[in-house]
Amino acid sequence: MTQKILLLPGDGIGPEITAEAEKLLTVLRDRHGLDVSWTSAPIGGAGYDAAGHPLPPATLEAAKAADAILLAAVGGPQYDNLPRELRPERGLLGIRAALGLFSNLRPALLYPELADASSLKPELVANLDILIVRELTGGIYFGKRQTGVETDYKVGSHVVPSARVARDTEAYSDFEIARIARTAFEAARLRGKKLCSVDKNNVLESSQLWREVVIEVSKDYPDVALSHMLVDNAAMQLVRAPKQFDVVVTSNMFGDILSDIAAQLTGSIGMLPSASLNERGQGMYEPSHGSAPDIAGKGIANPLAMLLSVAMMLRYTLARSDLADKIEAAVRKVLASGLRTGDIAKPGEATVGTVAMGDAVIAALG
Numbered sequence: 271m272t273q274k275i276l277l278l279p280g281d282g283i284g285p286e287i288t289a290e291a292e293k294l295l296t297v298l299r300d301r302h303g304l305d306v307s308w309t310s311a312p313i314g315g316a317g318y319d320a321a322g323h324p325l326p327p328a329t330l331e332a333a334k335a336a337d338a339i340l341l342a343a344v345g346g347p348q349y350d351n352l353p354r355e356l357r358p359e360r361g362l363l364g365i366r367a368a369l370g371l372f373s374n375l376r377p378a379l380l381y382p383e384l385a386d387a388s389s390l391k392p393e394l395v396a397n398l399d400i401l402i403v404r405e406l407t408g409g410i411y412f413g414k415r416q417t418g419v420e421t422d423y424k425v426g427s428h429v430v431p432s433a434r435v436a437r438d439t440e441a442y443s444d445f446e447i448a449r450i451a452r453t454a455f456e457a458a459r460l461r462g463k464k465l466c467s468v469d470k471n472n473v474l475e476s477s478q479l480w481r482e483v484v485i486e487v488s489k490d491y492p493d494v495a496l497s498h499m500l501v502d503n504a505a506m507q508l509v510r511a512p513k514q515f516d517v518v519v520t521s522n523m524f525g526d527i528l529s530d531i532a533a534q535l536t537g538s539i540g541m542l543p544s545a546s547l548n549e550r551g552q553g554m555y556e557p558s559h560g561s562a563p564d565i566a567g568k569g570i571a572n573p574l575a576m577l578l579s580v581a582m583m584l585r586y587t588l589a590r591s592d593l594a595d596k597i598e599a600a601v602r603k604v605l606a607s608g609l610r611t612g613d614i615a616k617p618g619e620a621t622v623g624t625v626a627m628g629d630a631v632i633a634a635l636g
């Protein structure tokens with residue numbers, strides 16, 4: 271049966287890199303037997319401009335009906351002063367919640383050709399290949415919020431008679447922890463068989479439960495070596511000796527922070543795709559980078575993270591890992607041939623634009 275893809279170009283460089291993904295999909299459909307159809311819809315700032323909301327109802331309906339969603343990026347300075355419920359990010363958070371995309375896979379892979387781009391010494395990052403598994407629909411991102419004036423607010427031994435207070439809540443159930451732990455153990459099983467669970471169990475109740483449940487789940491995965499690390503130490507270890515990690519599993523908030531650190535280890539955020547999956551294998555795929563408003567419309571954005579997101583979509587939702595392998599091999603070939611967009615070029619090196627890079631990957635598909 272024809273599988274349905276929803277394209278969400280979003281803002282900034284989003285439309286430009288989405289055009290490259292569409293070109294790639296067309297070739298896969300016409301020449302490689304990929305049975306898909308696609309439509310596109312506005313989200314983020316583009317959703318707000320078109321329909322007054324970062325996640326217009328029609329976009330959400332289309333997302334629910336799709337097998338896979340390919341999102342480019344949302345956000346831009348022109349939306350910075352909107353109320354929080356209307357900011358572009360709400361489009362993203364809204365889809366994550368509405369589709370139950372609890373499992374966020376963020377690979378940080380260093381391409382040998384780009385080893386100089388890392389801010390770490392080459393020997394620390396050579397052949398780096400980490401997978402961060404971030405819980406995406408729970409924790410403080412979606413916990414109860416409250417803002418108001420409270421009386422007799424305690425600050426240590428001090429009591430403030432009247433204070434403006436804002437609260438966000440970190441809450442996790444055993445159900446949520448167990449299901450993300452299973453995703454991470456399964457992923458580790460297919461890779462280096464090492465899983466590091468990151469928490470703050472020396473301070474937080476929610477982290478104590480996290481650790482307990484991860485240990486319970488580990489009984490079903492005796493072939494995977496499980497370790498635990500406190501989040502502050504994990505941040506330090508990621509920049510001290512990143513190659514000690516294989517798969518890392520952590521909460522929504524810690525995963526947000528650690529995945530940015532891991533991305534910078536590769537020095538090439540323009541190269542990193544990600545996947546957000548629900549229990550039915552429905553997924554949203556997106557580059558790890560943002561909408562880069564400063565270079566939007568100039569035709570110079572790096573489309574590779576977007577094209578590699580198509581590869582992840584083929585692997586995790588569309589059951590065509592043969593085509594995913596082809597795209598990843600094509601990207602490596604193009605890098606090996608010396609083609610560079612501005613973000614991954616060394617000073618003085620010649621660069622190509624978005625369209626030329628997209629064309630080169632398609633040409634290298636074979």
Ligand code: IPM
Nearest residue numbers: 359360362363525526527529
């Ligand atoms: C990410 C982003 C989002 C997040 C923002 C845009 C809401 O930083 O996907 O990592 O915090 O989850």
Ligand code: MG
Nearest residue numbers: 526527529530
């Ligand atoms: Mg983030």
